[in-house]
Amino acid sequence: MREKLDELKKRFALVDDLGRAAAVLSWDQQTYMPPRGASARAEQLATLEKLAHEHFIADENGALLNDLAEYAAQLPYDSDDAGMIRVTKREYAKAKRVPPALVEEMARAAALAFEAWHNARAESNFKLFQPYLAKNVELRIQLADHLGYSDRIYDALLDQYEPEMTTAQVEAIFTPLRKEIVALVQQIARKADAVDAAVLHREYDEQKQWDFGVEVIKRIGFDFARGRQDKAPHPFTTGFGLDDVRITTRVAKNFLPTMLFGTIHETGHALYDMGYRAELERTPLGGAASLGVHESQSRMWENVVGRSRGFWQFWFPRLREIFPAQLADQNVESFYRAINKVAPSLIRVEADEVTYGLHIMLRFEIENALVERKLRAADVPDAWNAKIKEYLGVVPPNDAQGCLQDVHWSYGDLGYFATYLLGSMFAAQLYDKVVRDLPALPEQIARGEYGELLNWLRANIHTHGRKFTLDELARRVTGEPLHARSYVAYLKKKFGEIYGV
């Protein structure tokens, strides 16, 4: 059986290599590729995705997995081998249902749609993107039909990013959560003037911002011997192996949080991608449990840590050294309040923590409507504008600041957005446990010390790679399934204090 397992590992190492190679091509496309390179790149990505898929669903793999089923049943559930066989079997069963031609077509369509989205956003012209979005939606409907689902078509798509989570489960959490958030937003709205964030819109030299960001993430634990940071129009993290994890960011001269919290956010992702055990490298477990778990890491560092008072007790003096004129009239407290100003706004990635969830819910609803054929691609701008007005009371002046703002749909990543909010919730739930385990943590953070937190995350989350689902991790680590209580309590306490509500 060891031989069969070794054979399985060898076969999946090749699949892993192809996936990582595609990740390099995609990273390059989003960072350095010259404009005219897009069409050849689309072919290359399609070929890599197709080959990876073909090698993944090879009948030999199915036979090996069958042969190993009995062996796996005798192994402890938590062991690497059991996990590897379990996760591979789950993913194999799904992948087997998808025709390689569809995989190839999705990859090619996505590469072309990314370029179209990029131009459409630059010109704020949704029409340029519309046919590509329609195509991506159509292909995802086909995909869901192949994957199968028992309740909602969206289940099949969500499951790609958040294994074993259902649309109904998400709605059961989102619906009451929405009431809580809307109530909090309304309370805060009555005291909108209590926080002044004008300081964030002063002029900050871009290179100095970049350098400060690098200083922060190095201290947090980003290892530049094992990764790098580049600029990209839509920031993301990608890994080409345990020891080559890339983050990207963007820098806005007149809005400090864009780079600052973007960089910390991606570092949270990167630490996760750098954190599984080396034995899992080039195996199906060498990665993240799910996007929700991934996002719990980025959100924890970005928000729970990065937007905390303690964090800025350490970093504000340093930031003021770098920008003495811009921050002359500020102190830790005023800066802390500024970076936590709550205000309904148009751009998701720049939204405050309180309104953020509403940005996600509107996307989750639009995606559901698209794949249930209740909404056409052509009608997305109107639907978007109506919903954001309803939830947040704001209306985008153009589509670049509306439905064209996110990159995800250009890749056809429908089913993805919900994981952002699940991640925020899970971050809060985990952090409740962290501070019980590490009572000295708040003081450490105020001293700029993050080692114990990182070690805790490594030991409880990162080390496992893809072995457990979000639900399994939640139960193992916190003793409960995923819930929104910690998240709601966190928002109410933090913003209640800031706004006096």
Add this chain to the structure above:
Amino acid sequence: MREKLDELKKRFALVDDLGRAAAVLSWDQQTYMPPRGASARAEQLATLEKLAHEHFIADENGALLNDLAEYAAQLPYDSDDAGMIRVTKREYAKAKRVPPALVEEMARAAALAFEAWHNARAESNFKLFQPYLAKNVELRIQLADHLGYSDRIYDALLDQYEPEMTTAQVEAIFTPLRKEIVALVQQIARKADAVDAAVLHREYDEQKQWDFGVEVIKRIGFDFARGRQDKAPHPFTTGFGLDDVRITTRVAKNFLPTMLFGTIHETGHALYDMGYRAELERTPLGGAASLGVHESQSRMWENVVGRSRGFWQFWFPRLREIFPAQLADQNVESFYRAINKVAPSLIRVEADEVTYGLHIMLRFEIENALVERKLRAADVPDAWNAKIKEYLGVVPPNDAQGCLQDVHWSYGDLGYFATYLLGSMFAAQLYDKVVRDLPALPEQIARGEYGELLNWLRANIHTHGRKFTLDELARRVTGEPLHARSYVAYLKKKFGEIYGV
């Protein structure tokens, strides 16, 4: 037959995609990859090379090529289809002889050796690189044995880079050429003080150098919508498609030619890679005829054009605008003489045009000795130092400036170096024809106009892609096989005039 040809094209498009994907990974490794990323990258490259090779040598391809043989025989020799079948058949026959496991092993060894070479060169410690070099040599001996050869083992390796050229042919050209060069070097040595190149060693701001280089290559015709330039420790050009061609360069604060002529050199390569007809994209003809032909393009732009008096009549005033203090005591003539100073030196890529050939000959001889097992990897530094002393009268103070200076052997690219000198020769031979066809060219160059030259190269060389061998191109375009007469005449005339010899 059209259907079979289409099937063949489709199959080779996939091989092309895999090769281009590997090129992206390799480019990234040499430009942006963090240090620790090397081992995962080695696996990924090995997998891509292995799959490309497997798909290339698939029996179905052989059957299609057999079926198409009769059809091809009826087509005009010069037609795309005949060329595609002919070239594919030639390369297929070679590739078929090489076991996929060896291809994979060569790729993995090369990726690891590159990293070792990088460190060895940085520390000037040959021992760090020696086992990797020995491994690469051993694998190339195995490769040559699989490929087969009738005369010399080196033939099999040379043929990879310069199809249908033999070691004996190269020696037949190099041996008399060496006498000519040595005689010229000796004549010039007696007048060594006639040219003062101190100006090149003044301090030149690196960013300003970079910007000037970009200005020059844009005017020459490098299209930044279809390519980009980055920094790399060992400059190279690579193409990920007709519309995504990347060049790299390095910048030395105290030696102007490093960036300047490096950038123009790589641009010569890039224009070739950007110049085949779009119909050849993703086919076996979408590329360069050979490395010798490739080098004829880079050398023509770098040397014949870029180091000519006329070129600097246009560019010197601009360069002096950018560096007024450094160039205050210079004029076109003094600068032209400085950039053409002949002096025996250690570093090939910084060698003058006259001594350059001797750098190549010593490498060609060492490579031959290595694969004929007349020289061990461990003895390379001694052999190198002895030869460079014999040919050029200089002795490297360390291996970084000796046998560790070039990247090629880290990739296992044995058989490659000869093509540099073949390229220089072919550049001179082509240029003789160019100025017969375009008598106004010298005046155009003095006005900074390169369009007619580029169009001539496009029409006579670039457009054909890989359809013809160097020998075929030489006969078609110049009416003669490759020879060294134009090259020798060019060197004697240019440097005879500069040195009065």
